[in-house]
Amino acid sequence: MITGRVWKFGDDINTDLMxxxxxxxxxxxxxxxGVFSANRPGWVDQVQPxxxxxxxxxFGTGSSRPAARSLRNxxxxxxxxxxxxxxxxxxxxxFGFLALECPGIHAAFEESHTAEIAIDTxxxxxxxxxxxxxxxxxxxxxxxxxxxxxxxxLLEKQGLIAPKQVS
Numbered sequence: 001m002i003t004g005r006v007w008k009f010g011d012d013i014n015t016d017l018m019x020x021x022x023x024x025x026x027x028x029x030x031x032x033x034g035v036f037s038a039n040r041p042g043w044v045d046q047v048q049p050x051x052x053x054x055x056x057x058x059f060g061t062g063s064s065r066p067a068a069r070s071l072r073n074x075x076x077x078x079x080x081x082x083x084x085x086x087x088x089x090x091x092x093x094x095f096g097f098l099a100l101e102c103p104g105i106h107a108a109f110e111e112s113h114t115a116e117i118a119i120d121t122x123x124x125x126x127x128x129x130x131x132x133x134x135x136x137x138x139x140x141x142x143x144x145x146x147x148x149x150x151x152x153x154l155l156e157k158q159g160l161i162a163p164k165q166v167s
Contacts, residue, residue: 002098002117003127004052004077006109007043011056015088018060018067031066032073047074052115055081056106060088060099072097072150078117080105080124080135093142096150100124102135119143 016038023034036043053071059081060067068091071079078098082105092099100117102124109115114127122135138146145151155161 002050002052002077002119004050004115005048006052006054006111006113006115007047008054008106008109008111009056009059010106011082012058012061013055015060015062015065015067019065019070024065028069028073031070035067035070035074044074047076049075050077051075052077052117053079053081054105054109054115055079055084057082058085059083060085060091062088064091066091066095068092068097068099069095080115080117082106093145094151096146096148096153098146100135100138102133104133108133 018035019031020034020038023031026034033044053076059079062085064087068088072095076097078100079092080100080102082101082103084099084101089099105124108126108129108131113129116125116127118125122137123132124135125132145154148154152161152164156163
């Protein structure tokens with residue numbers, strides 16, 4: 001079970017908002033600090049580890065920049081959206097960030113409500129209202145990548161790439 005405070009964002013949230021262009025060559029820490037700085041200044045200072053992002057339709061539209069990595073690096077527990085842009089979803093899998101689709105999710109939560117995600121039953125529950133919604137299941141291999149750090153740690157473990165050097 002994943003439980004966290006909800007932060008709501010609307011439809012067509014672009015990766016440019018999550019990871020602004022001037023930060024593309026910055027360090028991961030600088031990128032993390034800049035998440036949503038254009039439309040929610042100071043938001044990164046309010047987010048707590050395990051918090052959950054609720055999105056509308058087509059969350060993650062835009063470029064293939066590693067915005068999912070920045071959301072993961074913030075410590076968010078998951079993203080649940082009405083629908084997720086395919087390119088953003090692939091990046092979420094690759095970077096180990098749990099991204100799930102759930103029709104009706106945006107209307108079922110208000111910001112600061114508490115969400116409980118049950119992967120075993122593919123449901124999400126609003127702890128404040130009691131509403132329970134079915135989520136769209138994710139294939140086991142993709143879910144495993146999202147919950148175990150992503151593709152890079154898997155490739156390192158298999159000896160297919162060199163371990164990341166920590167400076």
